[in-house]
Amino acid sequence: MGGDGTGKKIQKSRMSQGAEAGGGQAGQVPEVVADVFAEQAGSIELLWGGRGRPSRGPKPALSLDRITRTAIELADAGGLTAVSMQRIAGELNFTKMSLYRYVPGKTELVALMIDTAMSEPPALRSGSGWRPALREWAGGLSAVFHRHPWLLPATAGSRVMGPNELGWVESALAALSDTGLDGAEKLDAVVVVNGHIRTIAQIAGSMGEGGTRAKSPERAMSAALNELLTGRSDRYPALTAAVTSAAAADDSHDQALEFGLERIFDGLESYMSRRAAQRSEADAG
């Protein structure tokens, strides 16, 4: 339901052979996932499949990398809507249809753009505890969203994760390895932190459109809200109070990011110590 409603052709992809080398036994896909995988087979091949050149015809004058990179440049400059096959092709001095020799469709290209723009997760310095590690992780992810604002709308909805995106998850999980959380809890923790980063990135990106760059997220939010709230304070008393109170506060840096992040960390920490207490109690009893 999320992204594409109208069913598309699935066929289209034998594209570059060479996948199926690493993914589970051919033809033995676990029931439920089958559908999803069928619809997104192209993305999976592109993102995960080994792209072995099938040397037989003329050498390709283009490359997936070049296409993806120019697409990202276009998106960086003008948002996702500025990315069209024609524009990409035009930028490269090729015809639109030539791109389809490298990419099965636009959705697959966007998937590639996403994973490419995500880039490799930063190497986290270990040994200093999960909190600074995760803080660093959050900062890196924030920077990515700041560099590529279109990533937010692009990653909203159903899709397949790419290697780099999974790498980010991996690195966050690794930071949580010594926390005593079980697997599901670690995953949930990463989900929370990741979600917060996305939220802040969205708010921050919301305003900086019309020439004037955004200062801090809550400043921007307040400015927009103030306008709407004028004359309506009776209908939104708590909001009005909060906004006027917030306007007076000093927010030199990204307070919304830090506040939420530290609160999440606090919550995780208290949960960890609670669990540790339970465990040692069980051991003693």
Added chain:
Amino acid sequence: MGGDGTGKKIQKSRMSQGAEAGGGQAGQVPEVVADVFAEQAGSIELLWGGRGRPSRGPKPALSLDRITRTAIELADAGGLTAVSMQRIAGELNFTKMSLYRYVPGKTELVALMIDTAMSEPPALRSGSGWRPALREWAGGLSAVFHRHPWLLPATAGSRVMGPNELGWVESALAALSDTGLDGAEKLDAVVVVNGHIRTIAQIAGSMGEGGTRAKSPERAMSAALNELLTGRSDRYPALTAAVTSAAAADDSHDQALEFGLERIFDGLESYMSRRAAQRSEADAG
């Protein structure tokens, strides 16, 4: 940068007069916000402006409400991409262009859809503390996203909040009124919780596309991940461990939602008590 890159015409809207009754002095818009407001004037008028019928011609056979509702039905059934002016008009047995008598453009219609689909925030029972109140709030918001999965992609990116959406914020802020947090902190807290709901909704909605409905978010996530991780456990060791460990856990209900939510609540609570301690200390000193 977020939503629409290519600049559009701004003119188009004198539409239905009757706005400017409630919004700050005409022509005196505070510098920064002006740009944003200019680009989204249509949305603001539609969402916030009093829509006074200008009785002079024939009575309209359509209504903004009817249009918005059928658009929402289409989106519920087939996602945002299934919503086009032609389809809406077709559903109503009208021409596409007739819709433009009620709505300045599609983006404005989507804005209306969003605020309509959000509906009124639930009345929170007060007196039982902020935690249960906010829990209830979160549940309500989750339900909304579950009913209208397209809200997630639709609300990603830059936009103007409508009355109902602001109402949700208001109601969450009201729940936090007795917590000792200052305005900015309350806003930030709401942002965190809201973000978490959105994150979970996205993960949950990610899978339930191909016929088989999603069970729990992490189950779905695990299923998809497992497929990708097969044969790549060396590259993503922490992820593999977490996923296999999570597969064994019991997740009868939405664990990811609850876990994250309670962790956020824990973090907020510890922050509140810390602040309260600081304050009483200051009072005593």
Added chain:
DNA sequence: GAAAACTGTATCCGGCGGACACTGTTTTGT
């Protein structure tokens, strides 16, 4: 009853993603 204001329609445009048929190029097998 004319003029003004308004509603819904018909036509047209540029742009989009994509299918398909085509020409040209390079490799492979004989």
Added chain:
DNA sequence: ACAAAACAGTGTCCGCCGGATACAGTTTTC
């Protein structure tokens, strides 16, 4: 050496999209 096969890029076409514009019909106001 040479045909066949596999590939690369092009040109043309389609349906759909959001939207501008000009228009005919209807209702109110003067």
